[in-house]
Amino acid sequence: MWLNVLKSRVSEKSSQLGKSMLRQSMFMGMYPSASFAKFDRSKPHLNVGTIGNTPFTLPLLFIFNNNKIGHIDHGKTTLTAAITKYLATKGSAEFKDYHDIDKAPEEKARGITINATTIEYESQNRHYGHVDCPGHADYVKNMITGAARMDGGILVVSAADGAMPQTREHILLCRQVGVKNIIVFLNKCDVVTDPEMHELVELEIRELLNSYQYNGDTTPIIKGSALCALNGTDPELGEKAMEQLIEALDNNIDIPEREMDKPFLMSIDSSVNIPGRGTVVTGTIEHGRCKINDNVEMIGIRRKPQQTTITGIETFNKQLDFGESGDNVGVLLRGVTKEQVKRGMCLSKPGSMDVRRNFQAQLYILKPDEGGRSKPFFTGYRPQCFLRTADVAVDVTLPEGMQMALPGDNFTCTMKLNYPLPLQDMLRFALREGGKTVAAGVITKCLEDSEEDLKEEEERAAKNKKAK
Amino acid sequence: MHLSRYLLRKSLPISSQFQTAQQVVAQRLFSGQAVSPKLVKQLRELTGSPLKDCMKTLDETKGDIEQAKELLRKRGLADADKKVGRATAEGYVGMRLDRQSRLLTMVELHCETDFVAKTEKFKEGLDRVIETLHKQGNALQFGQTDMSNQDRINQIARELKLSKPLDSDLQSQTLEDGIKYIISKTQENCKLAKIYQRTWNPEEGQIMHSYIHNPQQINSMLFGKLGTAILMQTNDKKHNGEIQDLAESLALHIAAMKPTYLNKKEVPEDLKKKLKEEGPKDQALWKMYNRDVLMEQELATTEESIKVKTLMRQRESEIFTPILIKEWAFFNIGA
Ligand SMILES: Nc1nc2c(ncn2[C@@H]2O[C@H](COP(=O)(O)OP(=O)(O)O)[C@@H](O)[C@H]2O)c(=O)[nH]1
Ligand SMILES: [Mg+2]
Numbered sequence: 001m002w003l004n005v006l007k008s009r010v011s012e013k014s015s016q017l018g019k020s021m022l023r024q025s026m027f028m029g030m031y032p033s034a035s036f037a038k039f040d041r042s043k044p045h046l047n048v049g050t051i052g053n054t055p056f057t058l059p060l061l062f063i064f065n066n067n068k069i070g071h072i073d074h075g076k077t078t079l080t081a082a083i084t085k086y087l088a089t090k091g092s093a094e095f096k097d098y099h100d101i102d103k104a105p106e107e108k109a110r111g112i113t114i115n116a117t118t119i120e121y122e123s124q125n126r127h128y129g130h131v132d133c134p135g136h137a138d139y140v141k142n143m144i145t146g147a148a149r150m151d152g153g154i155l156v157v158s159a160a161d162g163a164m165p166q167t168r169e170h171i172l173l174c175r176q177v178g179v180k181n182i183i184v185f186l187n188k189c190d191v192v193t194d195p196e197m198h199e200l201v202e203l204e205i206r207e208l209l210n211s212y213q214y215n216g217d218t219t220p221i222i223k224g225s226a227l228c229a230l231n232g233t234d235p236e237l238g239e240k241a242m243e244q245l246i247e248a249l250d251n252n253i254d255i256p257e258r259e260m261d262k263p264f265l266m267s268i269d270s271s272v273n274i275p276g277r278g279t280v281v282t283g284t285i286e287h288g289r290c291k292i293n294d295n296v297e298m299i300g301i302r303r304k305p306q307q308t309t310i311t312g313i314e315t316f317n318k319q320l321d322f323g324e325s326g327d328n329v330g331v332l333l334r335g336v337t338k339e340q341v342k343r344g345m346c347l348s349k350p351g352s353m354d355v356r357r358n359f360q361a362q363l364y365i366l367k368p369d370e371g372g373r374s375k376p377f378f379t380g381y382r383p384q385c386f387l388r389t390a391d392v393a394v395d396v397t398l399p400e401g402m403q404m405a406l407p408g409d410n411f412t413c414t415m416k417l418n419y420p421l422p423l424q425d426m427l428r429f430a431l432r433e434g435g436k437t438v439a440a441g442v443i444t445k446c447l448e449d450s451e452e453d454l455k456e457e458e459e460r461a462a463k464n465k466k467a468k
Numbered sequence: 469m470h471l472s473r474y475l476l477r478k479s480l481p482i483s484s485q486f487q488t489a490q491q492v493v494a495q496r497l498f499s500g501q502a503v504s505p506k507l508v509k510q511l512r513e514l515t516g517s518p519l520k521d522c523m524k525t526l527d528e529t530k531g532d533i534e535q536a537k538e539l540l541r542k543r544g545l546a547d548a549d550k551k552v553g554r555a556t557a558e559g560y561v562g563m564r565l566d567r568q569s570r571l572l573t574m575v576e577l578h579c580e581t582d583f584v585a586k587t588e589k590f591k592e593g594l595d596r597v598i599e600t601l602h603k604q605g606n607a608l609q610f611g612q613t614d615m616s617n618q619d620r621i622n623q624i625a626r627e628l629k630l631s632k633p634l635d636s637d638l639q640s641q642t643l644e645d646g647i648k649y650i651i652s653k654t655q656e657n658c659k660l661a662k663i664y665q666r667t668w669n670p671e672e673g674q675i676m677h678s679y680i681h682n683p684q685q686i687n688s689m690l691f692g693k694l695g696t697a698i699l700m701q702t703n704d705k706k707h708n709g710e711i712q713d714l715a716e717s718l719a720l721h722i723a724a725m726k727p728t729y730l731n732k733k734e735v736p737e738d739l740k741k742k743l744k745e746e747g748p749k750d751q752a753l754w755k756m757y758n759r760d761v762l763m764e765q766e767l768a769t770t771e772e773s774i775k776v777k778t779l780m781r782q783r784e785s786e787i788f789t790p791i792l793i794k795e796w797a798f799f800n801i802g803a
Contacts, residue, residue: 162519165587
């Protein structure tokens with residue numbers, strides 16, 4: 001069930017086709033007519049992730065082992081199987097066999113091939129998606145495509161081994177992909193049983209976590225044995241540990257802020273002039289909510305925001321009192337002409353976001369068999385950046401020492417948009433050129449625009465005026 | 469059904485032996501004569517070996533740290549042998565280019581996961597391997613035809629002593645033992661998969677260029693997931709400067725387009741024959757040429773559509789002399 005939502009969410013983002021159909025149907029409703037019924041909000045709405053009894057968007061977990069992956073290993077796959085087994089007895093997960101999980105099938109997200117096993121399960125009050133990948137690169141691809149947002153990580157460390165050189169790399173990866181909370185599962189406590197030895201390993205891990213800006217002192221470390229849990233042998237190390245682990249997930253993985261609780265933002269898809277009423281802009285509300293008579297700003301593309309007021313909200317031929325994140329709506333704006341609106345601009349709560357052109361991003365370059373190009377590109381490459389509904393030229397600057405970017409690469413680089421847009425961390429985008437998606441990316445840091453950038457924009461504006 | 473298969477596998481004699489060995493340790497530890505956690509901690513800090521190995525050896529040496537270290541080392545090497553067969557598809561290409569002494573050394577060192585490749589232990593090992601080989605000067609001569617000659621690589625690994633042992637407790641270590649040392653520290657199989665080493669002579673109109681894709685650096689070594697080298701020659705050293713940029717773009721081109729053959733002549737006859745039969749007309753063959761033959765490939769370093777051989781001819785006509793690609797190397801992790 002979860003997967004379906006995931007997929008529909010992904011495909012929704014990527015398919016512009018669906019959007020344009022939506023847009024059409026919405027326009028119909030925008031023409032002056034008071035006869036439409038009010039939209040009934042109590043009915044299930046597709047875009048909101050309310051599955052099971054979860055009132056919030058679902059946290060996704062991912063899980064590592066602390067040791068070599070894909071071979072005779074240290075318990076990552078076994079633990080995954082054990083969790084599903086334990087929860088299956090409670091009726092909130094489907095038991096997944098070790099071999100089912102171990103396959104790590106190739107998944108496609110936004111056209112990009114990722115090796116990942118995704119399973120899902122529920123605790124008393126939450127629903128979890130749980131991703132298991134064989135390598136570092138796969139987790140990074142996951143982050144870039146947004147196939148699985150990673151809200152927490154289970155770091156599996158074998159008590160028989162202790163922290164290994166690669167444990168450090170696992171923690172660094174958590175940092176890189178933006179995992180806020182880590183939970184440690186100390187596995188194989190059936191092999192090394194001495195509590196003093198467990199303590200020794202615990203100390204090692206806490207120290208490591210601390211040295212990478214995680215709070216090692218408060219990170220929960222659950223001791224147990226995945227194998228015992230899977231085979232149902234030692235209830236103390238098996239079942240009990242699973243119970244503790246799930247509890248730790250529930251208590252320690254923060255629920256990300258609900259999209260609805262953030263300030264209002266909607267990226268404009270299109271606009272239409274309705275004689276006698278004004279200009280209607282359409283789009284999907286990204287976060288927050290808006291209601292009639294709200295003062296909002298139209299930002300992006302231009303440096304300065306334009307103030308306006310919402311005088312009407314409609315969806316699918318129905319009038320609304322308010323719109324909230326996930327809704328596809330048309331918004332009637334006061335005192336705005338169609339000429340002033342450009343696709344890619346955003347409506348936002350006044351002062352909540354500023355616009356900029358420069359940012360740092362993690363990029364994945366698509367391979368030819370993923371629909372990308374076969375040739376490399378160099379610093380100064382200027383494809384189109386598709387970001388929300390905007391489509392804007394962008395200058396790509398490769399990191400120092402990197403001479404070219406090849407299909408299959410992933411790296412961090414700086415980029416400069418041709419004109420300013422409201423940007424934020426973890427915002428995803430695609431780079432396209434000549435009908436091909438060249439790269440997928442995610443913003444990792446917004447950078448300040450320089451004086452020169454501003455000057456250049458002014459000069460460009462002046463030139464355009466002259467040309468007219 | 470899957471589960472029962474899994475359980476069956478678990479009850480095979482080998483794994484139960486393995487388990488009993490582990491249980492024995494645990495039992496001994498519980499039988500009262502347990503080694504102190506302090507000692508185990510100390511030994512782990514000294515060796516980085518897995519906890520249970522530290523416990524076991526300390527138990528056997530009755531708490532003597534020095535003896536335990538010795539025993540761990542021996543066991544580490546023995547355990548390393550057990551891992552040697554396992555598939556290695558990750559790792560790094562390391563390269564050192566010394567224009568003064570005109571020596572290029574490039575190696576491909578493999579491990580099992582990209583997590584281990586990123587560890588300091590692995591990178592340090594790669595650097596030491598490069599340094600050791602580089603010190604041989606031109607004594608080895610590991611050219612294009614020898615690059616993947618595993619027998620020769622293994623032989624050299626057995627014979628050569630590391631420039632400085634990776635295990636600082638030892639006086640000396642062979643290359644092979646150095647790699648086993650990395651295995652024992654990372655608990656993953658490692659393998660020296662490729663070596664390319666070349667000297668060249670600018671006096672005879674030879675120039676060498678090499679490229680590491682998106683490189684990182686340790687000491688004088690550059691390393692990354694992909695590396696290439698190209699050795700070119702004209703009949704006069706006065707052209708060396710003029711063809712330098714050509715060598716540079718070809719090194720990049722090879723990294724991007726991953727050719728298999730230099731020119732059509734190098735393509736094995738039976739492959740040509742097979743593709744011709746596959747036909748329609750010679751289409752399959754031409755497709756292969758354009759994809760895998762360096763000279764026939766479209767130059768990757770420009771947006772224009774121009775073949776490598778056309779570029780070469782252009783440059784030849786500019787300097788009125790033939791330009792030869794004498795050798796080239798393509799090292800790529802995961803390919
Ligand atoms: N004794 C014991 N063995 C375990 C435990 N968890 C996993 N194993 C064994 O360790 C090996 C590797 O486990 P696996 O889950 O494949 O590791 P992964 O590579 O991290 O996914 C398998 O043989 C498991 O049966 C445990 O808690 N106790
Ligand atoms: Mg596994």
